[in-house]
Amino acid sequence: MLLHVEHLKVTFHDRSSLFDAVEDFSLQMEEGEVVGIVGESGSGKSMTAHALMGLIPRAKADISGKALFRGADLLAMSRAQLRQVQGRELSIIFQEPMTSLNPTMRIGRQVEDALRVHTKLGAGERRARALEAMALAGLSDPEKLYRCYPHQLSGGMRQRVMIAAALVLRPRLLIADEPTTALDVTIQAQILDTLKDINRTEGTAILFISHDLGVVKALCQRVVVMRHGLIVEEGPADQVFYHPREGYTRQLIAARPTRKKLRGGGEDG
Amino acid sequence: MTKTILKRLGLLVVTLLLVTFLAFVAFSILPGDPTNSILGLNATQEQVDALRAQLGLDLPLWQRYLNWLGGLFTGNLGISYNYDMPVGQLLAGRVGVTAALAGLSFVLIVVISIPLGILCARYEGGVLDRALTVLNQITMSIPNFLLGFLLTFLFSLVLRWFTVGSFSAATAQGFWDWLSYLFFPALAIALPKSAMTVKMLRGSILGEMREDYIRTAYSKGNSKGAVLWRFALRNAMIPVITFLAMTIADVVAGSIVVEQVFAVQGIGQMLVTSIGNRDYPVVQAIVAFIALIVVVCNFAADGLYRVMDPRLRQR
Numbered sequence: 001m002l003l004h005v006e007h008l009k010v011t012f013h014d015r016s017s018l019f020d021a022v023e024d025f026s027l028q029m030e031e032g033e034v035v036g037i038v039g040e041s042g043s044g045k046s047m048t049a050h051a052l053m054g055l056i057p058r059a060k061a062d063i064s065g066k067a068l069f070r071g072a073d074l075l076a077m078s079r080a081q082l083r084q085v086q087g088r089e090l091s092i093i094f095q096e097p098m099t100s101l102n103p104t105m106r107i108g109r110q111v112e113d114a115l116r117v118h119t120k121l122g123a124g125e126r127r128a129r130a131l132e133a134m135a136l137a138g139l140s141d142p143e144k145l146y147r148c149y150p151h152q153l154s155g156g157m158r159q160r161v162m163i164a165a166a167l168v169l170r171p172r173l174l175i176a177d178e179p180t181t182a183l184d185v186t187i188q189a190q191i192l193d194t195l196k197d198i199n200r201t202e203g204t205a206i207l208f209i210s211h212d213l214g215v216v217k218a219l220c221q222r223v224v225v226m227r228h229g230l231i232v233e234e235g236p237a238d239q240v241f242y243h244p245r246e247g248y249t250r251q252l253i254a255a256r257p258t259r260k261k262l263r264g265g266g267e268d269g
Numbered sequence: 270m271t272k273t274i275l276k277r278l279g280l281l282v283v284t285l286l287l288v289t290f291l292a293f294v295a296f297s298i299l300p301g302d303p304t305n306s307i308l309g310l311n312a313t314q315e316q317v318d319a320l321r322a323q324l325g326l327d328l329p330l331w332q333r334y335l336n337w338l339g340g341l342f343t344g345n346l347g348i349s350y351n352y353d354m355p356v357g358q359l360l361a362g363r364v365g366v367t368a369a370l371a372g373l374s375f376v377l378i379v380v381i382s383i384p385l386g387i388l389c390a391r392y393e394g395g396v397l398d399r400a401l402t403v404l405n406q407i408t409m410s411i412p413n414f415l416l417g418f419l420l421t422f423l424f425s426l427v428l429r430w431f432t433v434g435s436f437s438a439a440t441a442q443g444f445w446d447w448l449s450y451l452f453f454p455a456l457a458i459a460l461p462k463s464a465m466t467v468k469m470l471r472g473s474i475l476g477e478m479r480e481d482y483i484r485t486a487y488s489k490g491n492s493k494g495a496v497l498w499r500f501a502l503r504n505a506m507i508p509v510i511t512f513l514a515m516t517i518a519d520v521v522a523g524s525i526v527v528e529q530v531f532a533v534q535g536i537g538q539m540l541v542t543s544i545g546n547r548d549y550p551v552v553q554a555i556v557a558f559i560a561l562i563v564v565v566c567n568f569a570a571d572g573l574y575r576v577m578d579p580r581l582r583q584r
Contacts, residue, residue, distance in 0.1 A: 100484070
């Protein structure tokens, strides 16, 4: 078992109110598996990802439940223990490739960052590993990009840089938090292909988060549908897509733009 | 890139011309005449007219300005009416004093505020942060000359660490005595500015710490300290550098007042005296000098800005 989440609950608290971003979330994932979480914005899917990744400041929210990652509970770890896992065995890529990279740091250094944190490798070795990861993430001419700054790259390339940086230590699990939402459709398809290849060649398990059930179906074996911080439906991707049990899942599928709707215009378009 | 530099250099020259010309205009509008302070109030009209002709004050404004400008290029800043010696010679000793005072003030601002700003941001809401917020409010609201009096009172009269008014004696004793005397006026100039810089740097770092790329850095296993130093600080420094460059103008202006309080014989003190005496050549030279410093510092800050922010480099 790679990941075993039980009754994850995330409650944000400010001075006056409490807010359950995630009410009850459970999930089991095997090594090398690709699982999708689908839901509309505000359904708690991103919060689930950030909670697992340890990116929600503990002062801001109460996080309860269990999240066993290769046997160790991510939610019970000290910050120092968690840092040992972050970027090494567990990595994340985000929705906003435009702002997720440091504007004043060269691409190479950002891809190498996890190596700098977790290893004692020298500069030459780090560079070699970074270039390798960039090639794996589908970036052509990594040598040249290594010296570039983020603003010199397109959105798709930046997301590939994020992927390379996340994979540089070959983590067991990659959390992809809406990685293609900000990109146009062609680029989106190419990035999905790259993630598929990485899963196949490196055996990296992927937890793929999206509001688009169609995208999830193209990539994932299993799907979890979330709404209002709760799991609504769960099952093999094809089954959930073609034979949804819940009305909410059917709405999500119906909300997708299809070619027919786009061509026909009308009230659906 | 070269084009940008040339453009900025052109702007630098235009600014200097404009500032010095405005100074000319300002003194021709002001009531009072240098002949009064030279000849006294009992001089006859013939004597006054003769002196005005001798000093070139009977010429029209634009011609006087062009003459002065011509002198500037040949290194001739004119003769002081009051001291009866070349302005260049008169200011030579004093420029160094003011430059040292301003330089020392600026170094103090950087040395005090950068570490404190980082500490406040690192331990946001902690004891140090809260204490400094209060202290900042106080220091920011005290004008530098009043702070000068307070520092003089504390360090000179109570603690007796230095003797106020002994600047020329300290100068004679050698470099370190000279510098340690200047330390206190420099502190009076630096403290209010440091307070602002701390506040600004703290805010800038905390702003950066909310950015998406910081979340990325955390996701790689970086500690908070590493995130702040290696990721946030460089980005946070960009606006602070602009602020510091603008501060230099204030520091030079501040030294004019503070030199009076601490009896330091720099160009600030000379400027105040010369305005009172309508000693135009001296005033004109000092104004030009201060303008030059300010404009050059802004120019340098712009260059530093480009080094810090790769997004600006290509333009």
